[in-house]
Amino acid sequence: MPTINFIHPDGRPDAVDAHAGESAMQAAARHGIAEIAAECGGNAMCATCHVYVDDGWINRLTKMTEDEDALLDGAAAERQPTSRLSCQIAIVSELDGLVLRLPVGGGRRGDDETAGPGPAAALLRVLAWTR
């Protein structure tokens, strides 16, 4: 089972077990990573699952599509050369140990810079995905 290491904006790491075949966003959602709002539920429409891929990993991911590229231009947090949408990162066993940094304030537009990581209740809420 591949592990993804999410790094919160304050530097706190969160190692998450991912299933091969799901997206990094889905793994984050299953574990209640609050910065990944994923408002559109993984349909590549909203740019609220924005992450910064660690330098050592960025070239090991599949190339982004034009759609993802355009969406990242509208992400709430500043776009960087390592920016990706986590719903477009398909987890395979080769990505075991992948390091993804979470943007300040989360990917969600509604959380401004001062809003922090969001309510504790949301952090604790771990929802089982039906599928």
Place this chain on the structure above:
Amino acid sequence: MVTRTPSPNAGEASGAAAVQPDIPSSIPELDIDPFSLDFFADPHPAHEVLREAGPVVQLRRWDVYAVARYAEVHAVLNDPATFCSSRGIGLSDFAKEKPWRPASLILEADPPAHTRARAVLSRVLSPAAMKQIRDGFAAAAEAKADALLAKRSFDAITELAEAYPLSVFPDALGLKPEGREHLLPYAGVVFNAFGPPNELRQTAIERSAPHQAYVQEQCQRENLTPGGFGARIYARADAGEITAAEAPLLVRALLSAGLDTTINGLGAAIYCLARFPDQWARLRSDPSLARNAFEEAIRFESPVQTFFRTATRDVDISGHRIREGKKVLMFLGAANRDPRRWELPDQYDVTRRTSGHVGFGSGIHMCVGQLVARLEGEMMLSALARKAASIEISEPVKRLYNNTLRGLDSLPVTLKPA
């Protein structure tokens, strides 16, 4: 005029299994009419019956299959090759019946035609485009909240849920000032027309001529202000991404679906926050929850309740055979409260992780205007949460009756300033 989708390979069907010849069909048959006034008055008990009867049910009244559990609704939404939209997403089958208006290039279309039209609207309504309109939408929400607080008591449907989107969206689209009174009646017709041939649908279509005439004229290039969403659609036509003949129909899509949906979403959010004071208090203590409070209201009330698909081949859903050409009704509102998917589904919780709800649909037809809806919802709720101490329902509410939309006709409230 509507072409059929070729049958895909069985392997392409993600949610639905390939047909196996010997599976017995024991699909429960129910007498529930989800397009009746009784149903609209309180759909939740019937939603539970639909969900618990089985993964697929048949509705005798309209001779259709239906899915009401989250897993099956999500699967049907995400398998557009098997469950197509080009034969109409209402009860009417475009393969057998002429649509009441020229079919939509996006809502009532399948790939590959759909893909091109969708790409244009996705770019016009992208996250980057939202950044450009955000400040204007925020200022309008502040002004609206101030005006309503000065008034104290008002109807939150007409004076808030309708008034705010009407103050920002038609301008963003680039509509001329004259004739805007046709917008809401036109949208009402569109959403009633997805239903069966009941009185709501027939009456709406009978009265639709003047509204259709306005919309057709307003969708022409010369009637759209430069810089608006409408003009940007025509710019994409100039760039060759769509044809000149397709541009007005894509503008029409925004006119049809861009107002009533956000109005009922905003109405749902105000209705929730007025009914559940603890959630209003939670939002007041952290107005950055405004966007999620709106999203949770979409899950909780599901302003768009249902859409149909048509099976392009014989297919099994969770072991139940659906025949080619049959309509399948998806209960988005029931899926959004399926206890198999949601913890405490009947509670409105502004801190809930809402990702994955199907209030905006899912897959290739997922609401292309969802970012506009969220922007409007966030701005209006944030302004109210910062400025108002309380919001209370002051007189009995009146329900809106529409074959597809769930919302209120009247929601009298009283605001107290913070």
